[in-house]
Amino acid sequence: MSNTEQQNGSGGGGEEKKGESSGRQVTMEELGQHGSQGDLWLLVDGKVYDVTKFMDEHPGGDEVLTAEAGKDATEAFEDVGHSDDARSLLPGMLVGSIEGGVEKAKKTASSANQTIQKNGNPALMFIPLALLGAWFAYKHMQQ
Numbered sequence: 001m002s003n004t005e006q007q008n009g010s011g012g013g014g015e016e017k018k019g020e021s022s023g024r025q026v027t028m029e030e031l032g033q034h035g036s037q038g039d040l041w042l043l044v045d046g047k048v049y050d051v052t053k054f055m056d057e058h059p060g061g062d063e064v065l066t067a068e069a070g071k072d073a074t075e076a077f078e079d080v081g082h083s084d085d086a087r088s089l090l091p092g093m094l095v096g097s098i099e100g101g102v103e104k105a106k107k108t109a110s111s112a113n114q115t116i117q118k119n120g121n122p123a124l125m126f127i128p129l130a131l132l133g134a135w136f137a138y139k140h141m142q143q
């Protein structure tokens with residue numbers, strides 16, 4: 001191929017370079033290119049895993065995996081409380097580390113849906129305060 005960069009295939013080659021036990025660097029763009037049912041990569045805890053072959057075997061089903069394609073699936077993965085058994089499967093599917101590390105991945109992957117996904121609109125937390133204020137004002141007026 002024309003790509004001159006050295007690539008560690010996703011097969012089970014030898015150990016990777018010192019320091020990084022997670023193979024090559026994967027960009028968010030590249031992650032996004034493997035988002036279909038027949039070719040699925042997942043990002044968990046800063047590492048990218050090729051779960052294509054595992055989808056049929058996943059006890060949680062293939063749909064949940066497809067739903068996490070192209071995003072940071074760490075939260076979804078942790079929320080389930082996966083066992084050590086589940087975690088021990090991860091190294092076998094490792095493609096590499098996400099470029100820029102976990103922080104960048106989080107920003108890039110979730111900036112679009114962060115506001116909706118997380119605690120919703122921060123302005124909403126003022127509603128109870130406003131109601132409380134209104135109640136006190138009302139009580140005060142009655143006296």
Ligand code: HEM
Nearest residue numbers: 049051059060064068073076077080082083085086089090
């Ligand atoms: C490469 C990543 C993943 C691996 C290797 C994996 C592996 C497993 C394994 C082995 C189980 C059986 C229970 C256990 O041992 O903990 C399981 C259950 C489950 N997984 Fe995953 N999983 C992965 C990613 C995900 C993701 C991203 C989700 C997203 C929500 C998910 C959702 C679930 C659910 C809901 C169950 C429970 C199924 C049940 O007990 O009914 N998994 N997974």
